[in-house]
Amino acid sequence: MNSFVEYKTLKSFPYKFLTKADQHVVSRFFDSNPFHAYGWRIYIYETAVSETILIPWDQIDRFFKEIAAETGIHLFQNFPAKKISYKLDSNEDAPALMGDFKSKEELDELLQQFGTSSGKGPIKKNSTPKSRRNAARRLQAMETWKSQVSSARNHLKYDQQDLENGVKIAFPVFVSIDVEAFEHNHNIITEIGISTLDTAELPPTQENAMTRETVLKAIQDSFGLSNAPLRRSDAVIDLIKSYHFRVSENRNMRNGQFVTDAADYFMFGDSEFVSLTELPKRIGECFRHFDSHGEKRGIVLVGHDVKTDVDFLMAVGYNVGNISGLEVIDTTCMWKAVMGDFQSKGLGSMLHDLSIDFRHLHNAGNDAAYTLQALVKMAEIGLPIEGGNGDNVKPAPNLYRPIWQKAENIQIGFADEDDNRPANILPPKKPIAKYVAEAGSSSEGSGSEHERRWLGLTARQFPETLFCCDFHLFFFSLSKFSHYHLS
Template identity: 30%
Template sequence: MLKKWSFCRTAFQKFSTNVSKPKTSQMPPLSQYSRKNNQREPNAIFVRGAKASRGSENISAYFRAAAGVSNDIGLSKARMLENKHFKSLTTIPYTPFPARNAHISKYLDSIAKSYRKQWNRSENELQIKTDALIEEAREEDPLFPILEPELDERVRKALRKLTNSHTPKINTVPGKPEFEYLSNAIRYLTSQRTICLCVDVEAFERNTNVVTEIGISIYDPRESQFSTVPILRTYHLIVAESLKMRNGKFVCDLKDCFLKGESYVMSLSNCVNFIQTLINYYMVTETAAERTWERAFVGHNVKGDLKWLSSIGVQIPRNIDYNLNQTSGDQSLRVLDTERLFKISYGSKGSSLGKILRLFEVPHAFLHNAGNDAYYTLKLLLHMCDIQYRKLLGMDDFYGVAAKIEMWAKRDAIEARILPLSYVNAAIEFTDPNIKKKTVHQTEFGGCVWVDDPIASLTGQKVKI
């Protein structure tokens, strides 16, 4: 997710000098900070249990490590089955719930009628606007051509602009692939039959072939059958060979701000083994009970993240259904993409992860940390495909949603960005090596731990530090 968001690197520069100072005599006024002090120290991140020497940490060292990665796990899930809990999950078959399935079908039938009605209304409104524009051009020029192919370039340009600015644009009309994708996504999630593995990859902004962080978040309905709150297992991996490579010019660097536990710092080779083990367990089926469940890769533009994983040596199964148009139960792996779901429903405007989370009223923080992004993307998907939640927020009212998106776009253009004071202080303290006493400690997040044995950390064995 490399996007130009330079205010993250120098957030404190955009605050006036009357911001309340932390209670420490070592914190100089914000105005005294120079661009030089804004740069992060390479060793700003603290890794618990880190070894004294891990060799060079630069782009050349990263590519040498990447060339030496040996993925000898293949598609075996044997190591995860050493854990009794994970082994027991493989014996649980999916049990259909007829009442739930009937509820899903009723909802999809109702939105099909609603979408068709809204599409007709939108098309009629666009036609009225088009006719008015052509009539205006005809009044200005009595010799104005009647046939559209003969329209002059000026009018054609005006018509294109009118069409592009028209809202709402409704693509999810019954009978179109977009409606099928949305309907199947809702059916897969609401039926509580789909095991989801969400992935997010962060890369070095100066060379996007260098992977710096990997986030994995997993929703396994077999674990949540009797839970009030869905259980999401979330992992944040930091690649040791790129530990000191910090972003900040084009994208936020929040590598050490994981909110869901401790970040695992490990070699690139161990990262590959860790991810491969998860994919093998959750995405590869072996028993009859396992084959009764659907499985899906999840992400925000997930195809790019899977390509990144493949580039570092992770073996991605080939039976992937990107369009959700295969028959249920055919053992294909589905792809549930939050960016695609949003765009086919509401258009491209406001399609970043943070803006969609805001639109769906999902609290979130510290995006651009791979672990956080994976967690919030999966959480967003659950909200986007929850029938009751969609009804509560009115997400099937395209006119209402379009008005919300437009309102937020206008507010973003005129309102100041608000950051928590703790973030402002942290941005100063962790980028200035002269400040020894910190008022915001890294332990407000999960912190980081060095991991030698990635499989042990997955199967519940003691992590070596």
């Protein structure tokens, strides 16, 4: 394990740990020119969202001891590394060496070469190296997503390469999970949904398997049809078994303000109330499968943004990391690989685009089942053919609107072609003259007010009568004025 300190943390060290007087004493070490002239070896640590410039702790420790020897400030003598450094696994998380520098100019050259800066964001000029690295990371991520699609196709017997090569085929069990938490406190788990698919029970493969282009065309043709032709994927989906566990202690913790409350609408069987103490046992039973020889079957964990659900399972006492040989497939990653898109897709819109009929999302049992159905459908589609012509057919554009949207939240109006108003926008109210409003507010004028409104509507619908209506309204108002002021 190697310890590193962030470059900007070291630069600001005197201002965080020293008094004003000591800051003045050590300024000859930390000012820009002497600091960079000391000679440093820097590394870069990259993640998906940030880049960090690091300096090894052994260099900094030597630097601190030299300062202590010359200034007598004991803080630098044995300063604990854990206060400003962190450790990285040298095998998996090792930062990349950028180089050595002995001046600010040499540091800037290194940073510009790697397309980054010393903690002030990316350099705008000459950022080609960083763009190339980002592109390389995206391509590497896409290859990982494609491998998940290939694995799903192999397990579901859409690819027959292993059969042709005489390789012994394993029959794992797909286990899809989804967890719902209380919207006001995500530490309170309310529902857990689990769906399983045993690949040993799969229907036989078709001799003339459908191509990617044919499957996508069939998905397009099936939109809006209740009796669309069945495919092998539909027979596979019929084998899915689903379970819905509701936490007994949290049964009164209901969503509905920010997340739809669908806890009572499990579509694939009966819900089961389970106590928190029994919940890990019931979850474990869904993950344990044995073959005819009593040996454990392989498990393929499935989820839509599965990491979040895995963390929730750990919160209730079940750690999927203890399963040996566990394989993980995320349907968000599968969608990106199947459609050649780097944008994530929500579960509801993904189901719509795959022409999967769904009801009552945000029920953990339903979401787990629909996630596994989406995996089956995407495995049937397969990966784009590089250089082929089968990539130009994609599912219809997303027209998905949440089915739980309340009617009172939808503004109702009408389209007026004469005024060229868009639909669903109510027309503005016509202003009412003050003296007419006063007259209409009296009990005697209630009938006249009704007549005035009728006249206003008539004038709007029949513009040719506008002059007559206004003329009639003028004399009506004049008579009211005479009645109140001359009597």
